[in-house]
Amino acid sequence: MEHPDSEPLLVGLAGGDARAFGLLYDRFAGRLYQVAMSMLSRREDAEDAVQEVFAALVRSRQRLGAVRDLQAYLFAALRRAAARCANRRARLPPALETAVHETAAPSGQDGESSLREDLAAALRTLPAQQREVIALKIDGELTFAQIGQVMGTSGNTAASRYRYALEKLRQLLEGEWRP
């Protein structure tokens, strides 16, 4: 749901008010970062993607007056930034590529942490598009209409993808975790 204070915030951003950018960070950075982590699986890449979103906002700030849905706009910018980060990572030579996924939780001693590990592992094995739709819905807290805008599809298609993603996740977890 669009925040009611988005319009004055957009005016501040378009006018180049640094405080408006700070306010925007405080309001959205957590969700942007979590979605970026779901997409990229690395802290440094997720941080770079969030930083790129803000850099892109400064560059295109004069066009922000025409933005109708700030959240959808931000997450669409994050999606492009994440794609660029992923491309940069893919071009790195294998020797520089660290194989550690930072989202992997530490080995759990109890059943609850074991379930969390299973869930995180199952999420990582989902196809990128399904992982993305889950991240935008759960971590980004976007509506299906907003997810549709971010992914360039209709809201109904976004909802269907989300449902398929959840079913796939459930299948992956079957035998290890049953809701």
Added chain:
Amino acid sequence: MAAMTNWQLPGDLQRLEHRLAGRPREEPLAALRGRVTAGVEAALRRQRSGGWWMLAAAAAAVLIWLNLSLSATNATDGTLRPRGTREPVEQIARQIEQLLPDLPREEARRHAVLYRSGSELIPCPELGPRSWALGLGSWDLDAGPRPKA
């Protein structure tokens, strides 16, 4: 959109959804805020100074254009007269002799040389007192070289 409003997940998927929403998630490091806001402020500063840079570049371009156009104006024959003759000097001298039969041959030739060279030269301002230093003052344009005292 109505289909989406009424869209309901089956119970097991709803529970999975709640499980996903409740899983522990990582927060961004506190240092990221400083990095992002510093980057934003630097980019905004660059954008603002970029306006002045554009003005300075435009002013420099105008000055260069002015300089070049003045140079071109100074190097152009303002009268825009047609190019003079390229006929040989002897031929011009003969034509002068035909027009002024009383003119001595040497004088006709001198006028022919002046006519021929003048057609190739760009007019320049009168030299003033310095022209005497160049020896031009020793010429009487009506009577030829002034006899030395």
